[in-house]
Amino acid sequence: MEEGKDFGEPILLLITFFGVEAALIGVILARILFVFLSGLSRLFGGFIQPASLTFLYWAIPIGVTIVTVTVILIGWIILVGLTHLSAKYFFKGLGSFDQLLKLYGYSSIVLFLPILGTIFFIIDSKLFIFTLILTFIAIFWLVIVWVAAVELCHKIDSGKAFFSAFVMPLIVCLIVGSGLWFSILTIIGGIFG
Amino acid sequence: MNTNFIVGVLIIAVLLGGIISTVAYPIIVELKPKPVEKVFVKEFFTASLEPEIKKISLNFLVRSGSLNLRFTDEPIAYKFKFTSKTPIKPEIVKQKAGSLLKIFVYANSCKIDILLGNRYVYSGNFTLFSGGGEIELSKYTNIENFDFNLGLGGLTVNIFDNTSFSNLNIKVSTGGVVLNVKATTLPKNSTINVKVGTGGITVQPIMVLNSVGCKIKGFVGFGGISLNQLHFEVIKKTKTECEIITKNYGKVKTNLDINLHVNVGGILLNRAFPMFVGG
Numbered sequence: 001m002e003e004g005k006d007f008g009e010p011i012l013l014l015i016t017f018f019g020v021e022a023a024l025i026g027v028i029l030a031r032i033l034f035v036f037l038s039g040l041s042r043l044f045g046g047f048i049q050p051a052s053l054t055f056l057y058w059a060i061p062i063g064v065t066i067v068t069v070t071v072i073l074i075g076w077i078i079l080v081g082l083t084h085l086s087a088k089y090f091f092k093g094l095g096s097f098d099q100l101l102k103l104y105g106y107s108s109i110v111l112f113l114p115i116l117g118t119i120f121f122i123i124d125s126k127l128f129i130f131t132l133i134l135t136f137i138a139i140f141w142l143v144i145v146w147v148a149a150v151e152l153c154h155k156i157d158s159g160k161a162f163f164s165a166f167v168m169p170l171i172v173c174l175i176v177g178s179g180l181w182f183s184i185l186t187i188i189g190g191i192f193g
Numbered sequence: 194m195n196t197n198f199i200v201g202v203l204i205i206a207v208l209l210g211g212i213i214s215t216v217a218y219p220i221i222v223e224l225k226p227k228p229v230e231k232v233f234v235k236e237f238f239t240a241s242l243e244p245e246i247k248k249i250s251l252n253f254l255v256r257s258g259s260l261n262l263r264f265t266d267e268p269i270a271y272k273f274k275f276t277s278k279t280p281i282k283p284e285i286v287k288q289k290a291g292s293l294l295k296i297f298v299y300a301n302s303c304k305i306d307i308l309l310g311n312r313y314v315y316s317g318n319f320t321l322f323s324g325g326g327e328i329e330l331s332k333y334t335n336i337e338n339f340d341f342n343l344g345l346g347g348l349t350v351n352i353f354d355n356t357s358f359s360n361l362n363i364k365v366s367t368g369g370v371v372l373n374v375k376a377t378t379l380p381k382n383s384t385i386n387v388k389v390g391t392g393g394i395t396v397q398p399i400m401v402l403n404s405v406g407c408k409i410k411g412f413v414g415f416g417g418i419s420l421n422q423l424h425f426e427v428i429k430k431t432k433t434e435c436e437i438i439t440k441n442y443g444k445v446k447t448n449l450d451i452n453l454h455v456n457v458g459g460i461l462l463n464r465a466f467p468m469f470v471g472g
Binding site for chain 1 (some may be wrong): 203204207208211212214219244422
């Protein structure tokens with residue numbers, strides 16, 4: 001168990017692995033945007049010179065990394081909070097929030113698979129299938145690690161742990177997501193209706 | 194070596210690979226030599242025509258690509274250069290009618306560079322279904338009427354000192370037009386009409402001297418106008434309409450009229466295009 005350790009290590013792992021993955025995705029986005037703007041340049045009679053846009057290769061990965069790491073850190077606390085609430089109060093688990101937070105932080109190591117997949121894609125876009133396969137394996141593995149972490153931390157059975165680690169956050173995400181979606185639709189309808 | 198050590202090394206290697214890829218990619222992109230593309234070029238050049246020819250009417254119908262037009266003091270009647278990545282076969286038909294020579298040009302996807310001299314009076318109709326273009330009218334220009342019709346794309350029009358033209362009509366269905374007028378003197382009254390269906394018109398800060406009066410009218414159906422007054426007087430200014438003139442308009446020998454019309458979109462008047470890097 002991660003009782004004795006502080007939060008430094010899991011946070012560092014979380015930031016490193018998600019940061020590297022986000023930076024790689026940023027590089028791909030920059031490439032797509034560069035190609036798009038180069039096409040636009042030809043279409044619009046040379047308003048935009050692609051040569052002046054090479055800074056995008058630096059700016060976009062940095063921007064994407066900062067935004068992703070911020071979102072991930074907030075998401076990490078929310079996800080663990082939801083899982084902990086479910087395990088502790090629905091299934092009378094024995095673990096603590098801190099313990100679970102640390103274990104979830106360590107689980108970000110699994111991201112080395114999508115990182116490898118993204119490197120493949122950057123080297124050659126024809127290798128995208130490997131990116132997909134490695135990403136799916138990582139997602140599957142991540143869920144297993146989370147379930148194991150909840151099971152171990154709260155001393156509950158795997159079914160309850162799966163519900164707390166996966167089903168409960170999913171239900172909350174769907175409710176919040178659909179609520180937001182309908183709110184946006186109502187606001188848009190109110191403006192243009 | 195135990196398994197944990199090997200797995201740890203592998204994970205760190207992947208992580209380092211990711212960091213190196215992120216940092217190295219922009220450098221590789223900058224240093225990588227650009228592949229040399231094979232291009233097909235066709236040139237049509239005529240230095241002089243029959244003595245009775247005084248006017249040339251140009252009619253271009255191009256499916257897609259770019260169209261660049263400029264004038265020179267070289268002793269030529271016209272020079273057309275077609276550039277394409279695929280083999281190109283432009284069709285050129287000439288018809289003589291008295292002192293007028295009509296030239297009809299049909300082309301598929303290509304880049305066309307048109308160079309015209311200053312010994313003839315030119316009129317023209319240029320239709321491009323999609324693409325872009327740059328028109329440069331200089332002191333060697335002698336135009337009666339030029340019509341540009343663009344389906345989708347953008348056009349940059351540069352008008353410099355002493356450009357001789359009567360009418361310049363530009364129609365763009367979807368896209369944008371940038372007008373760059375730096376004509377401190379004009380030999381005759383000139384009119385520029387720009388009509389855009391969906392998109393925008395940018396008129397870079399207009400530079401005319403005391404010898405040229407200038408009136409600009411702008412209309413936007415759905416959208417807005419952003420106006421920078423500069424040395425102009427504002428006659429009318431609403432969200433969708435504006436009219437500005439220089440103090441000397443109508444009082445001097447030559448006047449420049451610019452009419453801008455956008456159905457859906459916007460007009461930037463006397464404002465620099467945000468990403469414009471050319472003259």
